[in-house]
Amino acid sequence: MYVLLSELRRMNVTEKAVVGAQPEGASDPQGAARAVRQMFTSIAPRYDLLNHVLSLNVDRLWWRRTARTFAAILRRPGAQVLDLCCGTGDMAFALRKQAGKLSPAITGADFSHAMLQRAHEKSAGTELRWVEADALRLPFADGRFQLVTSAFGFRNLADYDAGLREILRVLGRDGECGILDFGEPGGLVGKLYRVYFKRVLPKIGTLISGVSGPYAYLPASVERFPAPQQMLERMRAAGFREVSWTPYTLGIAGLYRGKK
Ligand SMILES: C[S@@+](CC[C@H](N)C(=O)[O-])C[C@H]1O[C@@H](n2cnc3c(N)ncnc32)[C@H](O)[C@@H]1O
Secondary structure (H helix, E strand, O other), rough: OOOHHHHHHHHHOOOOOOOOOOOOOOHHHHHHHHHHHHHHHHHHHHHHHHHHOOOHHHHHHHHHHHHHHHHHHHHHOOEEEEEEOOOOHHHHHHHHHHHHOOOEEEEEEEEEEHHHHHHHHOOOOEEEEOEEOOOOOOOOOOEEEEEEEEEOOOHHHOOHHHHHHHHHHHHEEEEEEEEEEEEEHHHHHHHHHHHHHHHHHHHHHHHHHHHHHHHHHHHHHHHHHHHHHHHHHHHHHHHHHEEEEEEEEEEEEEEEEEEO
């Protein structure tokens, strides 16, 4: 019996498997995180242009819709908001626009210095703050934020459950979280979309960015990402309540919501 258990342990069968992004060539979560950071750093100079071209500008509508969803929190005086995996800052800008003159304290966090540098340049003259940090080890006290958002970033984490636990940790009581990410639409739309996403998008992405890896990784990472029901289950297991998923644009993207 002892031999069997130690053998299982050696094979990592007794421990819960880590589920997260797995870029090509990465063999463990540390390697995955390194590869993801490198990938985004390599496309940072062209990231915004590519985003808008590849999504035909629909990405702006998705950020705006997500921000609108949390209008009530953004209206609270002194609200503290964190945009995780903020990249070049567009989700944070949408939150700020939604808040209008109320100006809650919005902080964007990302582990790619190059992406943050662009966010910084784009936000000159605003009170937005940018922090270089890993989403799995945030440099913030427990319960600091009333709202945590993440747009198209969460899917890239090397360990989704650890990511959800870290979001919960930094959320205050009744705090809310909104994770916006790609989905996989069904039916005919799904079929057409998959042709675009898997064949056309990587070619355009590679052409404009001059880097081939990231735009092959994108469809692969969406395929690997848990389906909405599984993701909601993970959110419940992490400790979120009132979890929900709202499809955007026929399910091409969607917003996961959860309350602490
Ligand atoms: C697809 S971009 C999204 C950027 C932005 N939120 C947007 O909507 O355009 C994903 C971002 O997640 C960041 N990221 C991925 N894993 C991360 C981690 N573990 N910690 C912090 N940032 C991470 C990447 O550096 C990248 O900037």
